[in-house]
Amino acid sequence: MIHHGLKGITCAETAISHIDGEKGHLIYRGYEAKVIALQSSFEAAAYLILYGTLPDAHELLDFQEKLTAERTLPKHIIDLLETLPHHMDDMAVLRTAISSLGTDSFAYPPRPEEAIRLIAVTPTIIAYRYRRIKGEEAAAPNAQYGHAENYLYMLTGRRPTEAQKKTLETYMILAMEHGMNASTFSARVTVSTESDLVSAVTSALGTMKGPLHGGAPSGVTKMLEDIGEKENAEAYLTAKLERGERLMGFGHRVYKTKDPRAEALRIKAEEVAGDDRSLDLALHVEQEAVRLLEKYKPGRKLYTNVEFYAAAVMKAIRFDDALFTPTFSASRMAGWCAHVLEQASNNMIFRPSATYIGSFPQAAQQL
Ligand SMILES: CC(C)(COP(=O)(O)OP(=O)(O)OC[C@H]1O[C@@H](n2cnc3c(N)ncnc32)[C@H](O)[C@@H]1OP(=O)(O)O)[C@@H](O)C(=O)NCCC(=O)NCCS
Incomplete structure (x- = not known):
């Protein structure tokens, strides 16, 4: 029997999230995602997704500091963003820039510190490109602002209102994780070959780019x-x-x-x-x-x-449509990284099979 698109096939155990489509529940690590989204910061939610527990005050501060420290773009990424063609699709730019972060410091097995770096830097890449394409100066990350607030600040060059910040933050938490979706599956397949975290999330970004997944509002x-x-x-x-x-x-x-x-x-x-x-x-x-x-x-x-x-x-919040899929990706980065870490902690390479429907050699052709 062939399971086209692997529909209905369970291919992993996960402790990260659970979806109950009949009852309308989305669970993040034992908590209703809805409650987390309405009551927590992006940073606390990302910590929960990555580490499996909500952070205490000390852990949250430490996590926030680490994220803030990793927001700045390395020079070679700035150079790259300046040289990529103007007409290049936003998701193709993000995929290329993230892929270019993959230096020797990312190696198998993946580590949470690498995940923090990717979660932190993704909004900076998106905002940098967004402003430069509009012919504006890029806005450097502001260490006084939290993750969502800083993202809005880098996009607009202005401090967002509390309402704008809260709205984006809620969206980003809710988009953070959603089970074995296509991009998450891609990331897990890539790391299952003992490849590195950057390669895994680059695969995920390539998958997210397609309209059947990344969508567009x-x-x-x-x-x-x-x-x-x-x-x-x-x-x-x-x-x-x-x-x-x-x-x-x-x-x-x-x-x-x-x-x-x-x-x-x-x-x-x-x-x-x-x-x-x-x-x-x-x-x-x-x-x-x-x-x-x-x-x-x-x-x-x-x-x-x-x-x-x-x-x-x-x-x-006056967000351009063009920012939708990149922002979805910046949010989902936390989910992808958590799945990559989980896959690597109990790995088996993904290798399904396919039923051959092509022709076979004629008897006379056989040597
Ligand atoms: C998301 C979606 C593809 C899910 O589809 P699905 O669960 O497989 O449902 P089906 O395509 O089998 O549709 C079942 C029935 O509901 C109808 N239906 C489904 N979504 C509908 C919608 N948004 N508007 C009107 N009718 C709809 C279908 O016409 C079909 O009717 P029928 O039984 O008379 O033929 C579908 O609901 C849709 O196309 N929605 C609009 C696009 C959208 O919002 N996409 C974003 C998803 S996050």
Whole structure:
């Protein structure tokens, strides 16, 4: 029997995360990801994912200091970012820059210190490239700011508001880890050959780049822009469903109830929205869409997915669509690294087999 795409195949044991798609739970190391996202900092969540326990105050401070110390770009990465073609895809740039970090200091077996370095430096690479492409001076990392705040600062050159910082931080925690997804699997396959951490996350970045994984919130952003005002929502969504089209940001392969990540992002969005009209519109569109999906697609269990609220909050913090997949990757870096460390701690090389469907040599050809 062939399991195309390895669907339904369990290929590892993991203590990092658990997804219950029927009940709508995402567990990070024994804690609801939703609770971690709403109550912890990026740094505390990344520590939990990497080390398996929430840090005490001393451990958190130590971890924050290590992350802060590793944010700066080495000169050869700056030179590289300055020379890569302007038209190069953002994810291709990130993959190339991360790959170029792979000097002799990264070797098998992978170490947590290497993971810290990668988690710390990824936002700096993204922000550096983003500003330089726009013809602006890069903003050096600011040691006074936490991980998410500093990322926003490096992107804009301005200190973000508390609401912007909290919104991005919540998103980054929720995007940090999601079981044996395609990019995580790639990272584990690469390290299973006793390759190094940089090679493993470079594989993961190449996998994340594909639209079936890294996605893009542009479908949702466009829908919200097309709707424009609350009073247009019902007619717009009904027309789409009447034409047999899909509503972007709804439905999920795994979650057959509310996606807990979308739930947490909605709660945070409501908390920080203030008088932001774009979030108000998103909340209304969500309500209408869920109601209409139940009417047009009864029993299909179609609820809001993470992409809907990712798009809504990114729009609220004035994030360019182009930053979505790189930011998703900067968040997932923690999950990838944790999986690579876990794989290496109990390694067996991945080597599935394939059923040959080509031709065989004719008898006369055989020597
Ligand atoms: C994510 C997705 C691919 C999951 O699909 P799935 O669980 O395999 O579900 P299926 O594609 O088998 O669809 C099952 C039924 O629900 C319908 N459906 C699924 N998602 C829908 C949506 N967003 N809008 C309208 N109908 C939808 C399908 O048309 C199908 O209807 P049918 O039984 O009448 O044929 C799908 O929900 C989708 O395309 N969503 C929109 C795109 C999106 O938001 N992607 C981001 C995911 S994070």
